[in-house]
Amino acid sequence: MFVAQSSWLGYGTGAYAFQSPAYFVLFNDPYDGSSKPNVHVNPAFAPNERISLVEFSDWTSYVNGFNLFNDFNVTINVSKSSWSGLEATYTRPGLVVHKFVDISASGHVIVRLEATREIVAHIEMWKWLMTSINGFTIKTAPKPMLVPITRMINFTFKDQTLLAPGYGSIELSRVPTQIEVWPFEGGFNRVTVDFINSEITFTISGAAADIQQKFPIWSYTDLPYVLPLISITVVSVYLLVEHYGKKSKDHTRRSRS
Amino acid sequence: MERRVKITLAALAVRLAIAPFFMHSGDMESIYESSRIALSGGNLYDFVYQQTLQMQHASGLPIFFEGYAYHPLLIYFFIPFYWLFTLIAGTSPVFIGGHYPSLPVLIYPWAPLAIMMLKIPIILADVAIVYVLAGSDIKKAKNYAFCPYIIFISVVWGMFDAIVAVFLLLSYLMFTKKSHFLSGLSFGLSLMKLYTVVLLPLFVIRLFGRWRELGEFLLGLLITLVPVAYYLAVSPVAFWNVLVIFQGTRVMGGVNLYNFIWIVPDVHFDLQVSVIPSILLLFGMAYVLLKYGRKLPLLEAMLAIMLLSFLFGKVLNEQFLVSIFPLILLCKECDRRLWVAPFAFIFLRSPFYFFAIPILWASPYFYDFYFQADMVWKSLQTAGYLLMPMYAVGIAFSLLLLHDLLQVLKAPRSKLV
Numbered sequence: 001m002f003v004a005q006s007s008w009l010g011y012g013t014g015a016y017a018f019q020s021p022a023y024f025v026l027f028n029d030p031y032d033g034s035s036k037p038n039v040h041v042n043p044a045f046a047p048n049e050r051i052s053l054v055e056f057s058d059w060t061s062y063v064n065g066f067n068l069f070n071d072f073n074v075t076i077n078v079s080k081s082s083w084s085g086l087e088a089t090y091t092r093p094g095l096v097v098h099k100f101v102d103i104s105a106s107g108h109v110i111v112r113l114e115a116t117r118e119i120v121a122h123i124e125m126w127k128w129l130m131t132s133i134n135g136f137t138i139k140t141a142p143k144p145m146l147v148p149i150t151r152m153i154n155f156t157f158k159d160q161t162l163l164a165p166g167y168g169s170i171e172l173s174r175v176p177t178q179i180e181v182w183p184f185e186g187g188f189n190r191v192t193v194d195f196i197n198s199e200i201t202f203t204i205s206g207a208a209a210d211i212q213q214k215f216p217i218w219s220y221t222d223l224p225y226v227l228p229l230i231s232i233t234v235v236s237v238y239l240l241v242e243h244y245g246k247k248s249k250d251h252t253r254r255s256r257s
Numbered sequence: 258m259e260r261r262v263k264i265t266l267a268a269l270a271v272r273l274a275i276a277p278f279f280m281h282s283g284d285m286e287s288i289y290e291s292s293r294i295a296l297s298g299g300n301l302y303d304f305v306y307q308q309t310l311q312m313q314h315a316s317g318l319p320i321f322f323e324g325y326a327y328h329p330l331l332i333y334f335f336i337p338f339y340w341l342f343t344l345i346a347g348t349s350p351v352f353i354g355g356h357y358p359s360l361p362v363l364i365y366p367w368a369p370l371a372i373m374m375l376k377i378p379i380i381l382a383d384v385a386i387v388y389v390l391a392g393s394d395i396k397k398a399k400n401y402a403f404c405p406y407i408i409f410i411s412v413v414w415g416m417f418d419a420i421v422a423v424f425l426l427l428s429y430l431m432f433t434k435k436s437h438f439l440s441g442l443s444f445g446l447s448l449m450k451l452y453t454v455v456l457l458p459l460f461v462i463r464l465f466g467r468w469r470e471l472g473e474f475l476l477g478l479l480i481t482l483v484p485v486a487y488y489l490a491v492s493p494v495a496f497w498n499v500l501v502i503f504q505g506t507r508v509m510g511g512v513n514l515y516n517f518i519w520i521v522p523d524v525h526f527d528l529q530v531s532v533i534p535s536i537l538l539l540f541g542m543a544y545v546l547l548k549y550g551r552k553l554p555l556l557e558a559m560l561a562i563m564l565l566s567f568l569f570g571k572v573l574n575e576q577f578l579v580s581i582f583p584l585i586l587l588c589k590e591c592d593r594r595l596w597v598a599p600f601a602f603i604f605l606r607s608p609f610y611f612f613a614i615p616i617l618w619a620s621p622y623f624y625d626f627y628f629q630a631d632m633v634w635k636s637l638q639t640a641g642y643l644l645m646p647m648y649a650v651g652i653a654f655s656l657l658l659l660h661d662l663l664q665v666l667k668a669p670r671s672k673l674v
Contacts (some may be wrong), residue, residue, distance in 0.1 A: 046363065047618060048360070238263065
């Protein structure tokens with residue numbers, strides 16, 4: 001099977017993209033500098049579809065009261081130690097924060113924040129739209145609401161293109177100080193995490209459920225062989241008919257003579 | 258086994274082996290979408306018309322949704338195969354949003370199967386042409402069966418011009434055998450794409466004065482037009498807009514002299530200028546019909562009209578030549594290598610994803626590679642490197658068409674059939 005080992009691809013615009021077997025990660029959207037990063041999932045049944053799972057927004061995130069987008073200088077580099085790693089360094093007088101994006105051993109996307117000292121951080125993660133977060137729906141949380149503190153944020157969604165239900169989870173390595181969900185129209189469009197620490201790791205995973213009928217006989221990986229097999233069968237039948245047809249013709253001719 | 262069957266089976270095998278792995282996303286999406294709508298009892302023309310109205314409202318421009326703009330009968334060739342597909346795969350959509358310029362989302366494992374099923378009528382048409390041609394000349398059948406251009410249009414892209422071709426060929430053969438009813442019926446079926454309608458005056462002129470034969474021909478033709486009458490009755494505005502106004506007000510261009518217009522980004526101006534080739538076509542048609550319509554042998558007369566319509570018709574897409582390719586192979590005066598120009602044009606004009614799906618979209622990695630390759634492709638196209646070759650190929654093809662047209666007009670005169 002021809003599967004390439006993907007690596008971060010940098011563009012002249014300052015954007016970086018990475019494709020793993022199940023996730024597509026965009027860092028620094030070329031149009032507005034958002035998506036730091038934007039983690040997309042590739043559904044197994046639609047490999048060329050990219051469903052945005054979670055977008056980390058620097059525009060609306062803060063460290064020690066400073067906005068990550070406007071109040072820091074950012075440099076982005078592909079990691080020299082990890083083929084799948086990307087490092088963004090945020091600097092301002094007296095403070096350096098590193099944001100590492102990588103793929104975990106289990107194949108999920110890791111976003112790790114590391115600071116030179118303890119920080120008070122407010123991180124916003126956006127998704128249009130989550131139908132539920134940790135069991136809360138728009139009915140149970142019609143206004144912005146703090147939800148019970150936990151290290152695991154589970155959410156569900158319904159993709160509007162594929163009309164497929166899906167789920168995602170964000171696992172935190174540290175206990176946050178608060179988690180808040182933000183309703184928007186029919187669901188939630190963001191979840192915010194506040195923490196006080198010098199480092200924290202977000203592990204993001206998710207999938208879209210297969211809404212298609214299951215293939216009854218073979219798996220899709222066999223499909224590329226089906227048509228060539230039909231072709232070979234057609235040619236084989238032809239050869240057999242030609243071979244035995246000739247014999248039968250000869251036999252008929254001999255019987256007549 | 259006789260050679261005729263051999264070559265037919267070989268043509269079938271080649272086509273089946275390629276069919277599931279490639280598609281022209283716009284055209285296949287259009288047939289797929291139309292099959293879905295028709296099978297669920299919807300009105301195709303109302304759907305396309307609504308899309309057009311939305312586009313025109315949003316843009317304020319006289320632009321059209323390029324969906325099902327064909328003879329109503331066409332979809333009935335595809336529906337049985339789409340229905341068979343739904344028996345296996347269910348009715349959930351497997352192509353989502355493939356109308357140019359958006360990229361379609363393909364649902365695996367079903368997309369390759371759907372593509373193969375929807376190409377079966379086209380493959381059958383191709384194979385039928387090979388079988389018919391092999392009846393007279395094996396070499397001509399081989400030329401059709403293994404022509405890269407024909408294979409590309411029919412089974413790589415999945416365009417149905419081969420269905421037009423088989424009925425046009427049958428119409429010609431039936432006419433020469435004096436089965437005028439069947440000839441008219443076949444000709445009516447060849448109108449799946451409307452560009453063969455230019456042949457109608459030729460048939461009428463050749464049968465003029467032989468009223469019984471003309472009546473039989475027109476009766477056969479009228480039978481195929483019954484669904485047209487139905488749609489004209491139930492949704493006249495939508496049907497007229499989709500079939501006549503859309504086709505009549507397309508911006509000129511394609512593998513012809515007129516594709517220079519693509520560098521002028523003014524739709525209103527482009528549409529006004531596009532009237533000029535139509536005027537040339539009308540005068541050319543009148544001249545050839547009156548001077549040569551009854552004098553030339555039928556094959557040469559049909560080819561003269563079609564070549565003229567390709568030369569002066571304002572739109573000449575890459576696939577149109579397929580419709581007359583069997584007739585070209587039967588004609589001594591025509592050059593069978595005419596296909597090289599439209600085949601080359603395919604690679605100059607098409608966006609990269611017309612060659613990449615579904616085979617290169619079966620995994621996220623391939624899809625990622627597609628984007629990287631597409632960036633190079635687009636940079637070549639937007640930098641203008643492909644515009645001059647496109648224009649050169651358009652001019653070259655027009656000159657070749659003119660050459661063949663002049664050769665055909667020199668064909669020895671024959672007794673009227």
